[in-house]
Structures are given as structure tokens and as C-alpha cells.
Amino acid sequence: MDTFIRVSVEDFSIADEVDKLTNANVDDGAMVTFTGRVRKRNDGHDVTGLFLEHYPAMTNKLLADICQQARAKWQLNRIVVIHRVGQLYLGDNIVFVGVTSEHRGDAFAAAEFIMDYLKVSAPFWKKETRANGDSRTDEWVEAKASDQEKAAHWS
């Protein structure tokens, strides 16, 4: 029943995180992982990178709280949540969520729940660098109503 939470400028290795979830774990038949990455198009803009700001004192607490809520809803064993901050470029990893459970139903649901809640409640903010021809502008990303709706469907 371990929960690993990390907020860091450092990149993560998906293989290392999968190992954390599965090493010496013969209790769980299911592992689900999600990795979020920086893509080149967002909201109709060409993006070259993004900067992630956060509220350090609050992020770890909030991520731990989301994991606790997931444990209350589903039978989960190990959970890994990693979120990067600082300057990121196209193709970089942003976020990782991995969970293990005896069966796949709980693992799939919990991984999606954790991501959905993280999106609407964890204090991270993206400022993306947009490219328009040769010019570059940095713009804060607007929160999406669709993310609120996705999170709301769990309650």
C-alpha cells in the first residue's frame, strides 16, 4: 500500500517507475500507467515548449489527498504520481500516474480519477511558448470547462 509522490524539475524514467510498481509485487494482477507529454499543438496554436509553475507547499499535500480519495474508492496497492515543473520542450514528459490493483477495473478507474482530479485541483499552471512564423509569445494556458466536467463525473 505504498504511495510515491514526486514534484520535480527532473525527468523520470517510465521503466524505473514501472519497476517501482511491480518489483516484488505478486499481489496485483493489474497495473495501469498514464504518461502526459508536451505536444506541438494546443488550442489551435503551434507550441514550442511550456513552463510549469506550481505552489510547492500545496502540491504534495494535494496529490497525497487525491491518492487517498482514490484508495477510498477502489482496491489499490501501489500508487506513483510524478509531476514535473520548470521549462519543458516538445515530447518531454510532464506527468506520470501509475497504479496497481488485483484486477484491471479498479486500476483503470483509479488512474483516470487521479489524472482527472489532478487536472482540476493540483496547483500547477502552464505557460506555453507559441510560435507564429518567426515570432514567439509566452501565454498562460486557460483552464478548460471540459476538464471540470470530467472531474465532476466522479462525484
Added chain:
Amino acid sequence: MLTVLFFAQLRERLGTDKLIIETPAESWTVADLTKHLVGQYPEWQKSLLASNIITAVNQQVADKAQALKSGDEIAYFPPVTGG
């Protein structure tokens, strides 16, 4: 003493990330603090009173009626966009 923090586009608009209020009045709520800040910095009114601004007290999301006590850390921030 109260510590007041601002993040992301709100931090940029206000031009500061942190304020210390040495001698807050007794029995302030979050709303009272906001009123005090707007009184001190009238140019902050629009940004600070925007309906989408979220407030947290001691790293927990709090509503405007929450009472404050000395030593609290109050944060103001726009809707989050991580993940």
C-alpha cells in the same frame, strides 16, 4: 502576521509573488483580507476580485468566509492548468 502569496498570471498582473501583513486586524476573513489588499492597492481590484480566482488558506482551498489567524498563509491563484 499573515503571509499572502500570488501565483501564475495573477502574480504577473500584480507584479508581486508575496506580501507579509505584519499586523492584521482581529477576526479577519479571507474576504476582509481581499478588501484590505484592494484598499492598499486599488489597481489590484479587477485582478483580485475576478470571479475565477481561487483562495487557499494554509495550502487548502478555502472560501471567502473562512476566518484567518496569525501565522496563516493565504494564496490567491487562477484556475489550475497542470497535468
